[in-house]
Amino acid sequence: MSTSAATAPPTTAGTLWTPFTYSLFRAIWLASVVSNIGTWMQNVAGVWLVTMLTTSALVVALMQTATSLPAFLLSMPAGAMADLIDRRRLLLFTQGFMAVVAFLLGTLTLMDQISALGVLAFTFLLGIGGAINAPVWQTVTTELVPRPILPFAITLNGVSNNIARAVGPAVGGVIIAYYSPGWVFVLNGLSFLGTFVVVYSWRRSEETASGPAENFTGALRAGLRYVQYSPAIYAVLFRTFAFAFGASAMWGLLSVVVARKLGLSSGTYGVLLSWLGAGAVTGALLMGRAGHLLNFNQRVLLGTLVFVGTNLCLGLVTVVYWLYPVMFVSGIAWLMVMTSFSTTVQLHVPKWVQARVVSMYMLVFQAGLSLGSIVWGELADHTSLEVALLATAGWMLLSMLLAIPFPMRSGEGLDLSPAEHWPDPTVQGGPIDPDDGPVVVMIEYEVAAADLQAFRQAAARLTRLRLRDGSLRAGVYTDVANPSRITEFFYVATWGEHQRQHHRFTREDQAVEAQVRQFHTGPAGPRVTHFLAFPKMPNVEAPTPLETLDGQQ
Known part of the structure; x- marks a missing residue:
């Protein structure tokens, strides 16, 4: 199979079908459809089996906990691993691990040697595999298609999930009814095995290390720091949480609307979910044909407005036939919003930190869904179902105001490839240990008095980039005796971390740096100086006592 998207046929104008x-994308997408169907079959069979094996409602409810808890515990560590470890090998591990777990569960079930607690334990293990697998599976798409085609590929990934949501429970239910849940677990194991074979055939290009390797803890900190100093990313995270918090009411209360308000059976509930899935698939087709008419920010606003109407209809409509088109339109809106969030995140993140940022996005999304389900469920219990759904509609209407302080920015034209333009500093006295530090870098500029205000604004953007890429402190200082002489500084914990800064700097960042340097008026370029703490000096930010310094002289 092709090793990269660069070897694929060239494209000029992309469509939904271009990916x-x-x-390689086609093979992995088909494998993901099969695997996702197996996962939905597994969910149905697992809950049904536990229901048959125990009379405890708590144990049945814990099935959802066993599925979701690993995502909360492992999402961010999994993102760090996906950035530090070869993604193909990590996918092979997770797919193989989940296949073994599913086969063992299926075998024990067919032999009548499984208990309700045993199903819970195996479900938790599958959840661990899924939590580790999810960030790398999300980010691997960027390696399979060129950047201009990425939005279409992410949309197709959403289609894969919704096809599985529509097909998996139905197929699983038929197998359970006529055979045994054990066969569902075995088929799920086969679906993981199929994905393993496809990923194994991917001959991914070996990546050369750029700079000193990150350790696990440092990688986690770097991911959090990147989000903290990236307005485009935390804007998406705020909007994602607000949307998921409100949209959770539809997912959490739809079954209650069907059973208690309309007095209908679970079959009607399944039909409504099918309309939702059909709407999502239709939404993908519409996005492929007319997606260029709306930017990502407008798509999220439109989708949120649709969900305002969805919750109003669920709270007020008393005839189920009116809810079928409501669910269909809601499916379109769901896919439109979720693909807009996911695409915006991936288009704004360079490869070195991609999985970590995606894992944080997934964690925020799951947190919004989980917390929202609790809040709206509690409100429905203490007031009424209608009040809870109307309150949700109000929340989503207010959440649209977040577009003012947190607008979603287009990232399609960004060049996030490494700039690799910083020369290594001249080092006297032999190589420096990567763990030595701290390091202070100072850059001196001469700026005309008339340009000081414009320079300050450009330098503020550059300071944010220094902090985002690893600096603990950064700033710009003016010489009080000569205001035209300005020094930029940034403080880094170790020499190795500063070397990683060199490789994290992108071509987009280089353009920001160029805007700052254009104000320099000196005969030569800005003077760059690197300062390294004396060996064996305390690597702390607190002032060192004078007597300690005297003792070292």
């Missing part, structure tokens, strides 16, 4: 022209 399928890349053979």
Whole structure:
């Protein structure tokens, strides 16, 4: 199979179907459809089996906990691993691990040697595999298609999930009814095995290390720091949480609306979910044809407005037939909003930190869904179902105001490839240990008095980039005796971390740096100086006592 998207046929104007022209994406997408169907079959079979094995409602309810808890515990560590470890090998591990777990569960079930607690334990293990697998599976798409085609590929990934949501429970229910839940677990194991084979055939290009390797803890900190100093990313996270918190009411209360308000059976509930899935697939087709008419920010606003109407209809409509088109339109809105969030995140993040940021996005999304389900469920219990749904509609209407302080920015034209333009500093006295530090870098500029205000604004953007890429402190200082002489500084914990800064700087960042340097008026370029703490000096930010310094002289 092709090793990269660069070897695939060239494209000029992308459509929804363009990603399928890349053979590796096509194979992995088909494998993901099969695997996702197996996962939904597994969910149905697992809950049904536990229901048959115990009379405890708590144990049945813990099935959802066993599925979701690993995502809360492992999402961010999994993102760090996906950035530090070869993604192909990590996918092979997770798919193989989940296949073994599913086969063992299926075998024990067919032999009548499984208990309700045993199903819970195996479900938790599958949840661990899924939590580790999810960030790398999300980010691997960027390696399969060129950047201009990425929005279409992410949309198709959403289609894969919704096809599985529509097909998996139905197929699983038929197998349970006529055979045994054990066979569902075995088929799920086979679906993981199929994905393993496809990923194994991917001959991914070996990546050369750039700079000293990150350790696990440092990688986690770097991911959090990147989000903290990236307005485009935390804007998406705020909007994602607000949307998921409100949209959770539809997912959490739909079954209650069907059973208690309308007095209908679970079959009607399944039909409504099918309309939702059909709407999502239709939404993908519409996005492929007319997606260029709306930017990501407008898509999220439109989708949120649709969900305002969805919750109003669920709270007020008393005839189920009116809810079918409501669910269909809601499916379109759901896919439109979720693909907009996911695409915006991935288009704004360079490869070195991609999985970590995606894992944080997934964690925020799951937190919004989980917390929202609790809040709206409690409100429905203490007031009424209608009040809870109307309150949710009000929340989503207010959440649209977040577009003012947190607008979603287009990232399609960004060049996030490494700039690799900083020369290594001249080092006297032999190589420096990567763990030595701290390091202070100072850059001196001469700026005309008339340009000081414009320079200050440009330098503020550059300071944010220094902090985002690893600096603990950064700033710009003016010489009080000569205001035209300005020094930029940034403080880094170790020499190795500063070397990583060199490789994290992108071509987009280089453009920001160029805006700052254009104000320099000196005969030569800005003077760059690197300062390293004396060996064996305390590597702390607190002032060192004078007597300690005297003792070292």
